[in-house]
Amino acid sequence: MDIRVRDLWKVFETRGGKVEALKGIEIDIPGGETLAIVGVSGSGKSTLLHILGTLERPSDGQVHYGETDVFRQNETELAAFRNREIGFVFQFHYLLPEFNALENVMMPCLINGIAMEQAKDMALQVLKRVGLDHRLEHRPGELSGGEQQRVAIARAVVLKPKVILADEPTGNLDLDTGGSILDLVLMLNDEYGISSVMVTHNMDIAKRLQRRIRLSDGKIVDAN
């Protein structure tokens, strides 16, 4: 599914006045593409990712997933859309600490209304795919940083979404583990045809993706 962003603006009202975080962003992301968003802190990368992920509404502009203008939907429709079509991976794993790896991966399926047994099968399959079938019963605190991030990736792709949105997914990991996490995202992108949009400071990681855009002061200043 192609993603089209048109004339996207995000303005925050602060005590010190208005802050324009995004200024007329335009991007086309063909289905299955891997795209890196790079830029210094405060350039608007995470805000763009949150809007692409429908967690935040833009001040102006449109985001189309295929033919759907996503922000024309109400909150409940947006939540269902997010559940079906978007998988998030954050810098910190953000797994639910009271649940084990299998239950964490089942969570999007349960939110979707999928029956417990089927959700378990789906989670099991994807955890096998990311090489964690021997860690099913382990809680996040009993997993290494790399394993936690693998579970987070499994959770993001369990419903086979159209896009993975990743905010510095390797930022909290050492070089080798970070590299293996990126390999995993690229492998799933290839296998499932999922688009990946990744915010990163790391140019080595950005270069491994198909395309890069650089943000500065809320605008795209470079795209290649």
Add this chain to the structure above:
Amino acid sequence: MVVMEKGRDIAILRAMGATREGILKIFVIDGMIIGVVGTLLGSLSGYGICYMLKTSETIRKLIPFDNNVYPISEFPVKIEPFYFLTVAVCSLLICFIATLYPSFQASRKDPIEALRYE
């Protein structure tokens, strides 16, 4: 307390597609589980204490009554199922009302705030 501690988890559930109503339900159910368990434990221990007071003279003697002050010499005990039921229902009702405001607050939390700052 639970709502304050769970800001990040709420944000993650929202990112996974949970609706505000879904979050509200989770916290109401969580509060009611605590309420039901507390009410059951309270009713059982209340019944146990009343039963012991009623049947054991030794225990009754542990609570001394000054006959110069009180017209009775022992603690009177009468176990009425209706009172137990009334207290249990009131306790559950109070629990339910007490869960509503924090649950509503949890459902209104902005996931972006939690993801940015937690």
